Amino acid sequence: MNQTYWLTLSLNDWLPKGSKAEKLWPDFLCLAGGFGIDNTLNNYYLGYNEDQFKGLGNYEYYLSLDIDWRKIIPQKTGGQIILARTLNYIKIPLPTLRLGPSNDFHWLFL
16 A cells, blocks of 8 residues: 655766766666655554554655666667656666665565
8 A cells, every 4th residue: 555656867867978987887777766654554544543543654765776668678669669668657676775764675675
């Protein structure tokens, strides 16, 4: 029932052109930041003793990697363009660092 919202930044667009960092960082790999609320909030929405759980959700922040499919799938036909843009709406489970009430690392964040 919880949701996580992500914002992705393509690092190669921000790195100086021709720099060593730009050459080392893969063009399709992006840095993603996320925001969500932990499972405590589920109890409120499921109706378990509403007053006890109201407003008890903890904020969680995430730092992860993301894939820009437009840099992997060739953009030559309309179908390829639609496929790449559609896949960009989906956050692929990659290693993620969660910062919140408990800081931990997930190899695959689902």
